[in-house]
Amino acid sequence: MPLDLFDKFDPILSEYNSLPDGEENPFTVSMEKVLSPTTAIINGQETILAGTNNYMGMTFNKECMKAAQDALTDQGTGTTGSRVLNGTYNSHKQLEETLKEFYGTDHAIVFSTGYQANLGVISTLAGPKDYVVIDADSHASIYDGCAMGNATVVRFKHNSPENLDKRLSRIRRDNPEAGILVVLEGVYSMLGDQAPLKELTKISKDHKAHVLVDEAHSIGVFGETGRGVAQEQGVEDQVDFIIGTFSKSVGTIGGYCVSNHPKFEALRLVCRPYIFTASLPPSVVASAAKALELIANTNLRSKLLGNSLRLNKGLSQVGFKMGTTGESPIAAIIIDEQDIAVAFWGEMIKEGVYVNLALPPATPNRLNLMRCSLSAAHTFEQIDFMLEKFELVGKRLGLIQKTSERALA
Amino acid sequence: MTLSVDEIFEKICTVIAPFNKKNISIGKDTVFSIDLELDSLTVMDLLSEIEDEFDITVPLNMLPDLETVGQFTEAVQKLLAKDLEDK
Numbered sequence: 235m236p237l238d239l240f241d242k243f244d245p246i247l248s249e250y251n252s253l254p255d256g257e258e259n260p261f262t263v264s265m266e267k268v269l270s271p272t273t274a275i276i277n278g279q280e281t282i283l284a285g286t287n288n289y290m291g292m293t294f295n296k297e298c299m300k301a302a303q304d305a306l307t308d309q310g311t312g313t314t315g316s317r318v319l320n321g322t323y324n325s326h327k328q329l330e331e332t333l334k335e336f337y338g339t340d341h342a343i344v345f346s347t348g349y350q351a352n353l354g355v356i357s358t359l360a361g362p363k364d365y366v367v368i369d370a371d372s373h374a375s376i377y378d379g380c381a382m383g384n385a386t387v388v389r390f391k392h393n394s395p396e397n398l399d400k401r402l403s404r405i406r407r408d409n410p411e412a413g414i415l416v417v418l419e420g421v422y423s424m425l426g427d428q429a430p431l432k433e434l435t436k437i438s439k440d441h442k443a444h445v446l447v448d449e450a451h452s453i454g455v456f457g458e459t460g461r462g463v464a465q466e467q468g469v470e471d472q473v474d475f476i477i478g479t480f481s482k483s484v485g486t487i488g489g490y491c492v493s494n495h496p497k498f499e500a501l502r503l504v505c506r507p508y509i510f511t512a513s514l515p516p517s518v519v520a521s522a523a524k525a526l527e528l529i530a531n532t533n534l535r536s537k538l539l540g541n542s543l544r545l546n547k548g549l550s551q552v553g554f555k556m557g558t559t560g561e562s563p564i565a566a567i568i569i570d571e572q573d574i575a576v577a578f579w580g581e582m583i584k585e586g587v588y589v590n591l592a593l594p595p596a597t598p599n600r601l602n603l604m605r606c607s608l609s610a611a612h613t614f615e616q617i618d619f620m621l622e623k624f625e626l627v628g629k630r631l632g633l634i635q636k637t638s639e640r641a642l643a
Numbered sequence: 644m645t646l647s648v649d650e651i652f653e654k655i656c657t658v659i660a661p662f663n664k665k666n667i668s669i670g671k672d673t674v675f676s677i678d679l680e681l682d683s684l685t686v687m688d689l690l691s692e693i694e695d696e697f698d699i700t701v702p703l704n705m706l707p708d709l710e711t712v713g714q715f716t717e718a719v720q721k722l723l724a725k726d727l728e729d730k
Binding site: 370380386387388389390391397400401404405408594595600 | 683702726
């Protein structure tokens, strides 16, 4: 009898089926009504959103909403076409101009999602005779970009300059002429750690490799004008390509790549995830452009990082094992047992706090995480509410000691 | 210096040892995902150690064809031979 195509998913299905039913299941939760960047109705209850990557709280920004509404009224709901056919409106070109200005680069290309930006740029830039060298903890879109392309893919140990150097040395020893693309992320999303870009770009350049940095979780969050970690660490001139997304700090959806490479525009002719999909709807384009303008001209970064520090410090003080310290907008509690992590999530949603349950293989070092991403829109009251609930649930599940026990210990 | 297949296999076994949590006996037929119960991420970590042990590049692209210790040994042997040829 021929095989059922779905048989291969049996192991994952059986794991999925062991999850709790109903409102405690983290994979079936839905937002009944979103009230603001930091609150929603979930399971009939007003809930604080503590895991939505909405770093700047831009989703309900009045100016962005107005820009989107105007564009919707004037230009309709969608473009119904590819950027290379009917899908390029003046506003798409204008958005690319805004990005060029924001980054001070010669070129910018907008994609329909951040995922597609990585998929398209990585798979297209690195051809059959080239090498892509990626960090072990890279986002799925980077791994998928490698899988879609024809280059030789090499992986180096997360954030290790020495390990990268070894691999680049070997590639150069075997192939002095090969094109090499080194792919890094400004901030790694699960634990919020930054790449040591100074060291990594120096090594890459010593081996004559091109450098791509994905700033998905750092645009708006780091750097003097919010360009990201490359700006923060002062290495923008060492980075050949910056990829980013509109779906976090920018508050909508879409992706982009900016560069000073003189031939960069060639990508529009050869990059399939750019060509063979419909372009962004005008309302999305309008709100993205407005948000970029606001990010460049308002400093929400200190508010955001202040919020993160408050949550991180508070969680660590009550005794949680932390994966983060508060230097990024991420606060992640490490939970050793996966079933406790799942139960923790269920208790938190019942208490009115939405966080991310992050499990292997999406996490580094096979960690089970209760991951929060802070927003500049969170108030201290909301953060203190989260802290109160985390402590309550932590004690309920025996992850942290009761205050009296702590005093005795 | 050319390593024999057996020498390569021995070296690979040494690299695998810390990943062999249940202390099973390793043969060329040992399957990483089933016998050693390694997930795909751990196999990638193992691959990285093998790269450093033999000072070679083992592209991730080869991973789907490297299910057993024997296949790994053969791949390393080929890559070492190719390096020798290039020199």
